[in-house]
Amino acid sequence: MMDAERIREFLDRGWEQVIALGSDVNILSQLLAVVGGLVFAYFTRRRLQVALTSLRGRFPDRSPFAKTLEILAGLSLPLIWLAIEFAILAIFQGVGPQSHIISAICSLLVAWVVINVVTSLAENKIWARLVAFCAWTVAALNILGLLTPTLEFLEDLAFNLGETRISMLGIAKALVAGIIVFWITFGLSRFLEARIHKSRALTPAVQVLTAKLVRVGLISMAVLIILSNSGINITAFAVFSGALGVGIGFGLQKIVSNLISGIILLLDRSIKPGDVIEVGQTYGRVNTMGARYASVITRDAMEFLIPNEDLITQQVINWSYSSKNVRLRAPIGVSYDTDIPKALKLIEGAAQEIPRVLSNPAPKCLMRGFGDSAIDLELRFWIADPEDGCRNVTSEVLVGVWELFKKEGINVPFPQRDIRVEMVNPNSSVPSDKEDGK
Structure with a gap:
């Protein structure tokens, strides 16, 4: 278990050093210079941001200069603070007294600016901030000379889990390595996926499958790297993986089924x-x-x-499995007094005037039969862009046929009923109710 006395001793020793440093006039003056520089930078950072933003507007949005000015505008506070501390450091070195605090602050600010500039180039801002925080923490401990004592202190804070010794240093290494490795992994994955999708040698289905396999492979490698660097025995996960497989078999059956079905679809290219x-x-x-x-x-x-x-x-x-060509059908009815051969040619000609209708195969109109009130015709035509809709092109064809029928005087019949009324002669011998005995 963790040694509480060791922790208390470490904190007491640090507090004694703080009290000892607080009685030194040189140290107090340096602290005052650091705080004063921070206050001045805080109240003047807006002007620098406005100046850099206005200068950025003179360059295109995707220009490297515009990106650089945008990054510098976000670092206005540490940049102004760094410039002030550099000037104060020069004054202290000219006067003569030692200035370890100001020198350390300058080093910390330089590390913060450099790390943020590098991580700002990443697209994922969350991962970039995590990487920046981890990198600056390590750099700060190294600058202050506390890296080695901190590592030793974290190594002593450990506990046993079965036969495995787990220290706080191992956990910290795993977290830092995980953040950095996953940041690099996701960035590399996005880069490779973009290159794969731009490749003309691969079909869309193969592009999707290859991109997913690359992402899964990179993430698997990242997990293995993190586990190996943290000192965890990978073979200990054998039992866990078996239990996970049983859980997948029962609880995640639908998810796994959809995943495997997606891989099959990408492989056989049916969709x-x-x-x-x-x-x-x-x-x-x-x-x-x-x-x-x-x-x-x-x-x-x-x-x-x-x-x-x-x-x-x-x-x-x-509709576009082997070919995007699709044949559509449009039923049309004409009256019985219509010249059928002429009507067939007119309908086919009207279909050929529509831009989306293919000329090869050419539209074909057939006579299907004799209806109750019209002769039934059917127009068959082909299109090559079903993704743009089928009913809309059918509507355009029928409108063209309607306009041509009106121009040529061809009637489109509609159902009619003839009612015949017969008048009965009152002098006819029609038996009455009385004669029938009713």
């Missing part, structure tokens, strides 16, 4: 980003394919998240 599919009542374009679901955007800009398992087990209509 890939950009395809136009129809699942049940959902019709739309596949936007993205994730580990658990596929995103399908309909013509109404509604985004459906369909589980990968449903795409494997249910019937799916892929």
Whole structure:
């Protein structure tokens, strides 16, 4: 268990040093110079920020100069404080008294500025701040000469978990290594995924699968590196992994099923980003394919998240599986007094005038039969962009046919009923109720 007496002794010794330093006039003057410089920097940082921001507006947004000025504007306070402390340090060194505190403050501020400038280049701000905090903490302890005592102190704070000795130093190393390794891992993963998605040699499905495998591989390597550096025996996780497998088999069955279904879809390329599919009542374009679901955007800009398992087990209509060419049908009726051969040519010509209708294969109109009030025709035509909608192009074709029929005088019939009224002669021999005995 942790040694409480050792901790108390460490704190008492530190407090005695603070009291001893507080009685020195030189040290008090240096502390006053440090606090005064901080106050002055705090009240003047706004002017520097405004100046750097106005200067940044003269450069394009993605220019390196604009990015540099933006980073410096965020570091206005430590930059002004650093400049003041450098000037005070020069004065102290010129006068003669030792200035260890101001020199340490300058070193700490330089480390803070450099670390923040480097980490500000990262896209993920949360990981960048964590890395900056860890790096500056180590640098500060090293500058103050407290790194070695702190490491020894943390190594002494340990406890036993079974046969494994776990120290606070090992935990701290694991946390710092985890933050840095994961920061590098995620940055490298984003870079590789961007390169993979830009590759024209890979199909969209292979790009998605390769990017996911790269991310999983990098994260697995990062976890192994962290565990090995923290001194934890990796073989001790064998029992845990077995229990985890049982938990996955029972509690996470659907999640694992969707994950495996997503891998199958990416491998067999039956459904890939950009395809136009129809699942049940959902019709739309596949936007993205994730580990658990596929995103399908309909013509109404509604985004459906369909589980990968449903795409494997249910019937799916892929309008663009082997080819994007799709044949559409449009029923049309004409009156019985219409010149049918002429009507067929007019309908086919009207379809050819629509830009989205393909000329090869050419539109074809057929006579399907004799209806109750019209001759039934059917126009068949092809399009190559089902992701832009099918009903809208069918509407354009029918409007074109309607306008051409009006121009040529062809009637489109509608159901009619003839009512025939027969008049009865009152002098006819129709038996009455009385004659029938009623």
